[in-house]
Amino acid sequence: MATMTTRHFMYTAGALLVGLTLAACGKQEPAASGASAPSAATPPAKVYVVGTDAAYAPFESQNEKGELVGFDIDVVKAVAKKAGFEVKFINTPWEGIFNSVAQGDRDLLVSSITITPERQQTMDFSAPYFDAQQLIAVKKDSSISKFTDLKALKVGVQNGTTGDEVITKLQGKDSANVKRYESTPLALKELEGGGVDAVVADNGVVINYVNNNPDAKFKTVSDTSFAPEHYGIVVKKGNTALLEKINTGLAGIKADGSYEQIYAKYFGTVPKAAAGAASAPAPAASN
Structure with missing residues (x-):
């Protein structure tokens, strides 16, 4: 047992x-x-804050829902997707837009910003993504036919833009006839009301406004003295890592046809072969 x-x-x-x-x-x-x-686990994509002055249709503006839309917005979204990062857009007034990237409040800027030697001293630009030129807007019955006709007239411009620069050079820095506004549409509204005799601004913005405001009865005047300009995406001086990502994405959307599709969406045509292809800006300076 x-x-x-x-x-x-x-x-x-x-x-x-x-x-x-x-x-x-x-x-x-x-x-x-x-x-x-x-x-x-896959690490989340880096999100970069983008500053843009949303008062420059068709490049950047706000729709009825308050969303930021436009050619520049679509280009940067496509660039970010191609390069593997994400973006968040913040409407940023033009007067302080460059300080916002210098101080680190914005990672990059896209706002129809012309590449100029002066600006390149304090900020870095991507490869050009759009070719532009200054254009004069006047009333249909105006006798203005060339840039020098504006010498003694009241001319509206957006403060701090290339239009401001070229008119200031023509009339002199102390001229009281240079009327500066916070945005180009405000300057064009002043032209409509008779407050100025002409407005000088980027061709894309002027043409868009004239086409969408037929009751204003404007016409445009071009001048061979206006030098070609190139828009670039801005990053803080010395931020080569981000600049490389942007240029990689920009080259990618030009190669796969995405850029042409975005261009045609806003301008109705395919860009010229030279559009955005230049590696260096013209000496003259837009927004």
Whole structure:
């Protein structure tokens, strides 16, 4: 009887030991599975804050929902997707837009910004993505036919833009006839009301306004003295890592046809072969 009890005890102890071993093994599986999960996770894409002055249709403006839309917005979205990063757009007044990137409040800027030697001293530009030129807007009955006709007239411009620069050079820095406004549409509204005799601004913006405001009865005047300009995407001086990402994405959307599709959406035509292809800006300076 004692022998049977011992056997029973040994059998029971052995079964218990096996059960505990299996239970211990069972508890290790979730830990092993959980340990490997972080290494398989994909890190979130970097989000860059983009500053833009949304008062420059068709390049950047706000729709009825308050969303930022336009050619520049679509280009940067496409560039970001191609280069593997994300963007968040913030409407930023033109007067402080360059300081916002210099101080680190914005990572990059896209706002119809002309590449100029002066600006290149304090900020870095991407490869050009749009070719522009200054254009004169006047009323249909105006006798103005060339840029020099504006010498003694009241001319509206957006403050701090290339239009401001060229008119200031023509009339002199102390001229009271240079009327500066916060946006080009405001300057054009002043022309409509008779407050100025002409407005000088980027061709894309002027043409868009004239086409969409037929009741204003404007016409445009071009002049061969206006030098070609190139828009670029701005980053803080020395931010070569971000600049490389932007240029990679920009080259990518030009190669796969995305850029042409965006251009045609806003301007109805395919860009000329030279559009955005220049590696260096013209000496003259837009927005």
